[in-house]
Structure formats: structure tokens, C-alpha cells
Amino acid sequence: MHCLVPLKGKNKPLHTADGSMSLYSMEYHEGYRAKSVGAYTESLHKFYHASCIGELLKKQDVRLLDICLGGGSNLSVTLDKIADIDTPYKLHIVTVERQASLFETIMDTPYLWPLRGYNILRELIVNANHKNVRLDIAIGDAREILSKLMWSFDVIYFDPFGKRKNPEMWTVEVFRQLHRLCSDKAKVVTYSSGKVIRQDFVAAGFKFTSTPKPEGAFQEGTVFSKE
Numbered sequence: 001m002h003c004l005v006p007l008k009g010k011n012k013p014l015h016t017a018d019g020s021m022s023l024y025s026m027e028y029h030e031g032y033r034a035k036s037v038g039a040y041t042e043s044l045h046k047f048y049h050a051s052c053i054g055e056l057l058k059k060q061d062v063r064l065l066d067i068c069l070g071g072g073s074n075l076s077v078t079l080d081k082i083a084d085i086d087t088p089y090k091l092h093i094v095t096v097e098r099q100a101s102l103f104e105t106i107m108d109t110p111y112l113w114p115l116r117g118y119n120i121l122r123e124l125i126v127n128a129n130h131k132n133v134r135l136d137i138a139i140g141d142a143r144e145i146l147s148k149l150m151w152s153f154d155v156i157y158f159d160p161f162g163k164r165k166n167p168e169m170w171t172v173e174v175f176r177q178l179h180r181l182c183s184d185k186a187k188v189v190t191y192s193s194g195k196v197i198r199q200d201f202v203a204a205g206f207k208f209t210s211t212p213k214p215e216g217a218f219q220e221g222t223v224f225s226k227e
Helices: 039-051 053-057 073-082 101-107 115-127 142-148 172-181 195-203
Strands: 011-015 021-025 062-067 091-097 133-139 153-158 182-190 206-210 222-226
Touching: 039 053, 039 073, 039 153, 039 182, 053 062, 053 073, 053 153, 062 073, 073 091, 073 115, 091 142, 101 115, 115 133, 142 172, 153 172, 172 182, 172 195, 195 206, 195 222
Parallel strands: 062 091, 062 153, 091 133, 153 182
Antiparallel strands: 011 021, 182 222, 206 222
């Protein structure tokens, strides 16, 4: 990718409860996915299923904004699932990430799962296109990038580190930017179910529902949509 800056980072493998691997950030001292739930399980339930992106892609072109790539599990699970969908429509992903080194880690870590999804993600990182999917990568401060985006999105995966570790991303101002970037029927999905976070999303113009709680999950996720 043209905007991928070759930096080195410190992201270590993290075993999770469902047997899938995630990564642990030495900078934030936090895993990219919940160890107690499982990287695959959390991404599948709180992002892919909660957003209904697979069903949407059967009916129209879809633009997905992926905020904070993390260990790549949200995108890899999505890519793995939609690979089985026979559709003429296209998926355009824009991923926003501060740590360029994460892309190198994903490229150099072959045992991340689901294997097919991560292999597609690696191809997208290198070539930007795979069949009906396009990936654009924006590296930098997500707040600045969001303020400059002019596209509207049908689905937003909102996946920063938790509010205690990454408070600047969990503000009404950021949520207002998300509201601006949402198409009329867009969904913003996140792993968080915090009361204050939900209140701040509402203050930014959203309504919300809870995601079903998968077995072993310590908390439900949240789906936000425009009022």
C-alpha cells in the first residue's frame, strides 16, 4: 500500500479462549481482542454478525470503515465469511490505524486464524484488491483522519483500545464524526457496552441496541444507528 510506512512495533502473540490467536500491544499493555471470549468469537459476534454486513453485501455495494485495525481479526473474519457469499456487489474497506507496524506483524504471523481470512487480508495489504474487495489504508491519528474523510459508510467497525487506555477515541466529538460519516441506514458496531459510552453516542445523535452475548463473553457489545 502506498501509505504504509515501514515501522517496527512490539505486538506479541496472544492465545485466546476459543483457540484462535490475537495480538498483545506492548505499547498499550492490552490485547487487541478479549482473551476470555476468543478473538474469532468476539469478532464474529460483535462485529460481523452485529453489523449484518454479509446480508447487506447480497443487496448492494458496501463501504466499511474499520477504525483501529487491532490484530486484524475483525477484517479477517469478515473477509472469510463473505468469501462464501455469491454476490455481484463490491466491498470497499477503509481502515484507519495509528500503528503502521501492525501491518508488518500481520504479514509476518502466518498462524493467525481464520487462515483464509488473514490470507485475503495479506493480499489486500499488498495489492489493495482481491476479487470484489478493495482495501485503502490510512495511517495516523484517527481523529484527524476521520475529520477529513468525505465518503459515507454503510458499516463502521469501531474498535479502539478501551477507554482507560485510549480515552481520546471515546469522546462525543469523535462520535459526532462517526455520525457524519454514516449513511442513512448505517450501523456502527463496537465491543463496548459501557453506560457512559452509550450515553455519549446518544448525545452525538445515535440510538442503540445490544448485541447478543456469546457464550463466555464478559459483556455484550453495542450496535449504534442514526436517530
